[in-house]
Amino acid sequence: MRVSCIQMDISFGNVEENFQKAERLIESAMAEKPDLVILPELWTTGYDLTRLDVLADLEAKKSIEFLQKLAKKHHVHIVGGSVASQENNGVYNTMLVISNEGELVSTYSKAHLFKLMNEHEHLQSGSTNGMFALDKNLFAGFICYDIRFPEWIRAHTTEGAETIVVVAEWPLPRLNHWRSLLIARAIENQCFVIACNRSGSDPDNVFAGHSLIINPWGEVIAEGDELESIVTGQIDLAEVKKVRNTIPIFSDRRTDLY
């Protein structure tokens, strides 16, 4: 499976410009012939949290239709990053997964809100898991701060997830945390990690870019720099079984102790 992370520089609060740019970048990613493309966290609005009352997408409808159109047109699976989705009881930071036939496969709302960037003041936290299947393969989706919670990720790999997809707006000053946490999550779960971060800056933060594709042995297959770009790599899911058979951590776990 070929995967392309769209390491987009998101325009702060400019939803129309972001839709146009995402379309342009997805079109140009098609030159890499990906089976799956991934957008970053909050790619429609950026972190313009104080204006979510006007900027959030009602039940993510517009974003879903937009992604379904592109998925069908290019016959490509899309993890549509996450968008600010206005629901009955508030706004959620919600990942959208669309199949290459344009089906909405799953949604996942960020479970762990990041207080350092005031998310808890403007967003509701989700309470469903991030499991989804594409071409009968099991994936799990996570959003940014979620990667600091290894037990949340483990809850998905013990359910069978072989690839974890992370979408983020991770700031540059903590680039070493981003890389180290993602490599650790790949090694300890013996799974592929595909992590799409944004590039550029907003009024409060400079973002790290450095989207990463990591194999189940913890080796980096592809990595972006800090600029807007498309980061592509090839993943072979047979590698997951090979690594899990070599060092059988799942069956060696002492579930009687923890």
Ligand SMILES: O=C(O)CCC(=O)C(=O)O
């Ligand atoms: O955990 C971090 O350092 C960054 C998290 C973050 O930026 C987010 O969840 O939006």
